[in-house]
Amino acid sequence: METFDAILLTAGKSSRMGQDKALLEIKGRKVINIIIEKLLIACKNRNGNISIQVVLGHHAKIIEKHIEKEFLNKINFVYNKNYENGMYSSIKKGVSSLSEKNHLILQMIDQPFIEQELYHKIIKEYNGNSPILQPIFNNKKGHPIIINKNLLSLIKNDNSNSLRDFLTPYYKDIQLVKYSKNTILQNLNNYESFKEALISN
Numbered sequence: 001m002e003t004f005d006a007i008l009l010t011a012g013k014s015s016r017m018g019q020d021k022a023l024l025e026i027k028g029r030k031v032i033n034i035i036i037e038k039l040l041i042a043c044k045n046r047n048g049n050i051s052i053q054v055v056l057g058h059h060a061k062i063i064e065k066h067i068e069k070e071f072l073n074k075i076n077f078v079y080n081k082n083y084e085n086g087m088y089s090s091i092k093k094g095v096s097s098l099s100e101k102n103h104l105i106l107q108m109i110d111q112p113f114i115e116q117e118l119y120h121k122i123i124k125e126y127n128g129n130s131p132i133l134q135p136i137f138n139n140k141k142g143h144p145i146i147i148n149k150n151l152l153s154l155i156k157n158d159n160s161n162s163l164r165d166f167l168t169p170y171y172k173d174i175q176l177v178k179y180s181k182n183t184i185l186q187n188l189n190n191y192e193s194f195k196e197a198l199i200s201n
Contacts, residue, residue, distance in 0.1 A: 002103060002126055002128045003101070003102040003103070004043050004102050004103050004104070004105050004123060004146070005043075005051040005052070005053070005098050005099075005102045005103070005104055005105070006039045006043055006051075006052045006053070006104070006105040006106075006107060007052075007053045007055060007091065007094035007095070007098075007104060007105070007106050007107065008032070008035055008036065008039065008052065008053070008054045008055065008107045008108075009055050009087060009090050009091065009094070009106070009107070009108050009109060010022045010032060010054065010055065010056060010057075010063060010109035011055050011056055011057025011058060011060075011080045011083040011087075011090040011093075012057065012058060012083060012087065012109075013058045013083075013084075014058075020058070020059050020062070020063060021109045021110050021188055022063045022066070022109050023062075023063065023066055024112075024188070024194060026112060026198065030066050030068075031109065032054075032063065032066065032067065032109065033066070033067065033068045033071065035107060035109065035111075035112055036052065036054070036067070036068075036071050036075060037071070038114070038116055038119060039052055039105065039107060039119070040071070040074055040075075041116060041119075042105075042116065042119030042120055042123060043105070043119075043123075051076060051097075051098060051099070051102070052074065052075045052076065053075070053077075053078050053094040053097050053098065054067075054075050054076070054077050054078065055078045055079075055080055055090045055091075055093055056077055056078070056079055056080070057079070057080045057081070057082075057083025057084075057090060058083055060077075060079055064077060078093055078094050078097050079093075080093040086161075086162070087162070087163070088160070088161065088162045088163050088166075091106065091155070091163055092155060092158070095152050095155045095156055096156050098152060100149055100152045100153055101149065102149055103126065103128070103146055103147065103148055103149045104146065104147040104149065104152060105122075105123075105144050105145075105146055106143075106144055106145050106146075106147060106163075107143070107144040108143055108144070108187075110187050110188035110189070111143060111144070111183070111186060111187065112188075113183045113186055113197055114143075114144070114183045114184060115181065115183060118135060118179055118181075118183070118184060119144075121135075121177065121179065122135055122144070122146055122177055123146075125175075125177050126146050126175065126177075127175055128148075129148070130148065130173055130174060130175035131147070131150075131151055131167070131170035131173055131174070132145055132146065132148070132167060132170055132171065132173075132174045132175065133145060133146035133174070133175045133176075133177060134146075134174060134175075134176060134177070135176075135177050135178075135179040135184045136177065136178055136179065136184075137178075137180070137181065137182050137184055137185055138182075140185055142179070142184025142185045144184075147167075151170070154166075
């Protein structure tokens with residue numbers, strides 16, 4: 001049985017949004033808590049000792065204070081002081097906190113509308129051998145992705161400029177999983193996109 005850890009990236013400034021994406025609210029709950037809950041539910045089904053790393057940077061302490069109490073002993077906070085160096089610096093920081101025994105679900109903070117069923121689907125269908133799994137909707141690749149555990153040590157020591165650059169040689173062996181909803185393509189880039197997503201979801 002394949003087992004999984006998860007990284008939730010929420011270290012950036014959210015400058016285009018104008019406020020922290022993690023603290024946006026959907027039906028009275030913070031986005032960060034909605035995503036954490038989904039990751040915990042999905043991963044618990046496969047591994048009781050799941051490690052969920054929440055990577056914080058900008059406004060770290062403010063965001064941390066808004067985590068629902070029931071989650072505090074089920075997740076780990078990782079602090080990226082160099083978050084302005086870009087997303088890949090946060091990914092590497094999160095990966096450095098993992099054991100490398102489990103495959104990685106990489107989740108961004110700006111996709112709170114992804115359904116629980118999507119997490120179950122990618123976990124269930126991952127073949128355990130492909131370097132990357134990525135869901136697709138209408139032939140468009142979305143998120144979250146799964147990264148094979150054998151790549152984690154390489155990421156830790158990688159000098160590429162981005163995760164995309166690092167993964168480029170591995171895309172030829174990617175596992176694509178079809179998904180029936182466009183939520184895997186939605187990104188909360190600004191407040192207008194957030195309002196549109198609220199309406200459509």
